[in-house]
Amino acid sequence: AEPLARALSGGEPVPRWAADLALGLFVVSYSFLSIVVGELVPKSIALRYSEPISLRISRLMLGLGKLARPVVWILTASANLLLKPLRDRTKFTETRLTPEEIKVLLEEAAESGAIEKPRAEIIERAVDFGELTAADVLVPRGDIVALDLNDSPEKIRKVLLEEAHTRLPVYDGSLDKVVGYVSAKDTVPLFLESELFVLHDIVRPAFFVPETMRAVDLLRALQGRREHLAIVVDEYGGTAGLCTTEDLVEEIVGEIFSEGAVEPPMITREPQGAAVLDATLSVREFNREFDADLPEDAGFDTVGGMLSKQAGAIPAQGQVFVSSGFEFKVVERTERRVVRVRVRPLEVPPESKE
Numbered sequence: 001a002e003p004l005a006r007a008l009s010g011g012e013p014v015p016r017w018a019a020d021l022a023l024g025l026f027v028v029s030y031s032f033l034s035i036v037v038g039e040l041v042p043k044s045i046a047l048r049y050s051e052p053i054s055l056r057i058s059r060l061m062l063g064l065g066k067l068a069r070p071v072v073w074i075l076t077a078s079a080n081l082l083l084k085p086l087r088d089r090t091k092f093t094e095t096r097l098t099p100e101e102i103k104v105l106l107e108e109a110a111e112s113g114a115i116e117k118p119r120a121e122i123i124e125r126a127v128d129f130g131e132l133t134a135a136d137v138l139v140p141r142g143d144i145v146a147l148d149l150n151d152s153p154e155k156i157r158k159v160l161l162e163e164a165h166t167r168l169p170v171y172d173g174s175l176d177k178v179v180g181y182v183s184a185k186d187t188v189p190l191f192l193e194s195e196l197f198v199l200h201d202i203v204r205p206a207f208f209v210p211e212t213m214r215a216v217d218l219l220r221a222l223q224g225r226r227e228h229l230a231i232v233v234d235e236y237g238g239t240a241g242l243c244t245t246e247d248l249v250e251e252i253v254g255e256i257f258s259e260g261a262v263e264p265p266m267i268t269r270e271p272q273g274a275a276v277l278d279a280t281l282s283v284r285e286f287n288r289e290f291d292a293d294l295p296e297d298a299g300f301d302t303v304g305g306m307l308s309k310q311a312g313a314i315p316a317q318g319q320v321f322v323s324s325g326f327e328f329k330v331v332e333r334t335e336r337r338v339v340r341v342r343v344r345p346l347e348v349p350p351e352s353k354e
Contacts, residue, residue, distance in 0.1 A: 103127065134215060135232070136282070138232045138242060147159060147170045170199065178208075187202065208231050208233050209231070210233060211235070213232075219248045219249075267289060272344070274343065276343075277303055292324055304337055310323070326343050327344050327345075
């Protein structure tokens with residue numbers, strides 16, 4: 001700053017105002033160049049040409065890391081020594097992003113246009129997929145369409161014609177006694193010569209997995225066995241549900257509709273942010289679709305289950321519930337469960353109305 005002060009004052013001696021002004025100009029100029037040239041420009045170049053730059057400097061960074069490791073170890077050990085009376089420690093480990101941090105980065109990238117929103121959603125679903133178990137993705141026992149070994153050919157034919165499933169579990173007297181499954185293509189003889197058809201002859205062995213099995217491991221197991229269906233059992237060996245490869249893939253890419261399928265959508269959007277839901281929609285999926293924060297580990301898995309728990313019974317048709325800034329109204333139910341629910345966001349949270 002001294003040469004600048006002399007230039008401002010026109011020579012020696014340098015007055016106080018010139019020295020202060022030169023110092024201020026130096027600080028501002030240094031900060032500007034440091035931020036623009038030292039941070040913003042390199043960061044922009046690195047983001048645009050990330051792969052080529054990473055390949056070129058990777059060895060240099062690895063070498064610098066090895067050189068700095070002894071110094072870092074000494075500093076970390078010194079800090080741990082001072083923190084020992086407080087029973088605390090400084091951990092020097094390589095930086096790892098948590099799933100929540102990855103989601104925040106994905107949201108920012110999608111909002112800025114750096115990544116397409118559909119891609120960001122698939123990546124976010126893939127991150128969530130790593131935390132799921134078979135119990136989170138299974139088709140529940142009550143929704144299973146299955147065949148009994150003792151069923152007549154006429155009844156089997158009726159089920160196959162009415163249901164559009166390519167594979168059906170087969171049980172012996174009770175759904176807790178699943179003996180295997182049949183593929184729809186193996187039942188063709190039933191439609192040709194029903195009197196010669198024996199269901200037991202085409203049953204394939206079942207693949208049983210526990211509810212606690214990680215979804216990632218289940219997908220890998222199905223791939224390794226070249227299977228498409230697994231029977232999920234509870235801790236007592238009873239049938240909790242079933243899970244297919246398609247169910248697992250849908251957790252990552254979203255709903256996959258079969259050709260010619262006429263099933264109603266899980267979510268039907270209505271004006272002003274309202275929607276009609278299938279009550280079997282998972283709470284996890286509801287939170288994702290509506291940017292909500294309903295509890296996901298509170299003893300229920302679905303929206304219908306949440307309402308039943310709040311009511312302490314099967315809710316009555318027309319009954320209204322409020323939770324986490326949303327109003328839920330039961331629009332259809334049976335004696336056994338809630339079928340469809342209308343949901344709308346509340347403009348003012350209930351707490352602020354009081």
